[in-house]
Amino acid sequence: MxxxxxxxxxxxxxxxxxxxxxxxxxxxxxxxxxxxxxxxxxxxxxxxxxxxxxxxxxxxxxxxxxxxxxxxxxxxxxxxxxxxxxxxxxxxxxxxxxxxxxxDKNPEHKITILEIVNKHNEYFKKQVKKGDRAEGSLEKYERMGDVLLDYLQTKHKIKDINFDKINRQFVYGLDEFLRFERKHGKKFGLANNTTVKYIKNISVMVNYNITMGLIGTNPFSIYDGKLKEVDTTFLTLEELKRIENKIFSNRRLDIVKDIFLFSCYTSYAPVDVMNLTQGNYTLDEDCDNWLKTKRQKTNVKTNVLVIPPLKRIIDKYKNDPECIEENRLVPNRSNSNMNAYLKEIADLCGIDKNLTWYVGRHTFATTVALANGIPMEIISQIMGHKRITQTQHYAKLMDGTVKKHMKNLGSNFE
Structure with missing residues (x-):
């Protein structure tokens, strides 16, 4: 000094x-x-x-x-x-x-990185309150503040830093800290995709502050970390039927099973399932039942025709006191509770996979839709994807579907 x-x-x-x-x-x-x-x-x-x-x-x-x-x-x-x-x-x-x-009585204040985070999150809270964004997304951004504070205190021995001091060294130092030193449970270091998503989330926050005219540039735009494609977990038709046919005398597991199957037959993400009310359940001019809503994450319309296994779940809870009181199609359960109980269901059904609520969404794309010949464009619309490239990822997983189509192709050349 x-x-x-x-x-x-x-x-x-x-x-x-x-x-x-x-x-x-x-x-x-x-x-x-x-x-x-x-x-x-x-x-x-x-x-x-x-x-x-x-x-x-x-x-x-x-x-x-x-x-x-x-x-x-x-x-x-x-x-x-x-x-x-x-x-x-x-x-x-x-x-x-x-x-x-x-x-100086009124010194020029320089905005800090944690103020950048807080200003973004205050605006995001208003969006959540209005129903435009998901509570889970807010938690993701709020966690970003904790990650940054950990980095500042651990590597720089400070509690905050003026935003104009952030440079390439800071950005890639954060990447290194997340990959090798950030504590996650009992382990140290995060996976590549988690690291990249964290830094991209900061960049989103910075861009909001640029839009508001509080800062002029985004030092995180230089970051070139890439997401790696990972194998998506989904259920085969046999595994899906195994869960559907399993009878639970325990209401706790029975409800979790039904909510999970609801996602398997609609592609709805957890937040979208929990947002559904009786008003989303409608009849068209042909007297067919539909679920009509928008994905909270993308605000894209995700209308789904109600097929028989889905209708059985809706009818089952039509007179359920919990659903009537809260005007829901299915009972309300948190994501953490669902995932904990789904692991129990996987064990009881003899399924050796990491069963989470999101596996239901992936199962719809692969086993329910693609395997039954629904065109990629339709699946993309149902899932609320803004780009069909998001949906095409699932096509790579379906070797059985490829085999079926190639067999049909082969028969044309016999």
């Missing part, structure tokens, strides 16, 4: 009506300095005679003045240490910056 020094002197010959001269201070950091006024005055002869108030004093007003100047020095030293901790070093703390930090 560079040495800080504060000294006082009388500036010029200008005197007030009492014949006194203003005392000025000078802040030295390294070879740089900056001057400030103390707004206090003293007779030039008394300043000289007391060696700038350094000698032993007997006059009360001079004793008080000396104590005041000492308190100024103490305050400046305290602020200097505070800034050093904030900026993880003293290269960015100049005498002028320190003076402004200590004395």
């Amino acid at each position: 560079k040495k800080l020094k504060v000294s006082f002197y009388l500036k010029g010959d200008k005197k007030n009506q009492s014949g006194e001269t203003t005392i000025y201070g000078k802040i030295f950091i390294g070879n740089d300095n900056s001057t400030f006024s103390t707004s206090k005055t003293i007779l030039q002869e008394r300043w000289s005679k007391t060696n700038g108030l350094k000698n032993t004093l007997r006059v009360d007003n001079e004793i008080n003045l000396k104590n005041y100047l000492k308190s100024l020095v103490d305050g400046i030293e305290e602020k200097y240490i505070e800034l050093i901790k904030t900026y993880s070093g003293d290269d960015d703390v100049t005498p002028l910056f320190l003076k402004q930090y200590c004395f």
Whole structure:
């Protein structure tokens, strides 16, 4: 840490009506300095005679003045240490910056990275409250603030950083921290896709603040981390029927089974299932039942024709007190509870897969839709995808479907 020094002197010959001269201070950091006024005055002869108030004093007003100047020095030293901790070093703390930090009544405030996160999340909360965005997405962005704070404290020994100090080193340092040092349960280091998603989430937050005119550029736009394609877990038709035919006397597991199957036959994500009310269940002119809604994540229409196994679930809970009270098609369960109980269901049904609520959505795309010849464009619309490339991922998983179509093709050339 560079040495800080504060000294006082009388500036010029200008005197007030009492014949006194203003005392000025000078802040030295390294070879740089900056001057400030103390707004206090003293007779030039008394300043000289007391060696700038350094000698032993007997006059009360001079004793008080000396104590005041000492308190100024103490305050400046305290602020200097505070800034050093904030900026993880003293290269960015100049005498002028320190003076402004200590004395300016309205110093120019520089927005910090955590303020960027908070401003985005405050807006996102309003969207969630209005029903435009999902609570789970908000939790994802709020968790980002904790991740950043962990990085700042662990690697930089600071609690926040001015946004204009973020550079390439900071961005890729965060990537390295997440991949190798971020604690996850009992392990250290996150998977590639989790790391990339975290940094892309920060970039989304920064872009919101650019839109609001609070900042001008996005330093995270240089990040070139790529998501790796991972194998998607889905149920085969035999596994799906195994769960559907399993009878549970336990209401807890029975409800979880039905909600999971609901996703298998609609493609709805957890938040979309929980948002469904009786008003989403309609009849068309042909007296066919439909579920009509929009995906909360993308705001894309996801209308689904109600097929028999889905109708059986809806009819089962039509008069359920829990659903009637909350005007729901199926009972309300949290994502964490669903996933915990689905693991239990997988064990009881002899399914050796990591069964989560989202497996239901993947099962619809592969086993329910693709395997039964529904065109990719229709599946994409049902699933609420904005781009068909999002849906095409599932086609790679269906070797059985490929075999069936190729066999049909082969028969044409016999």
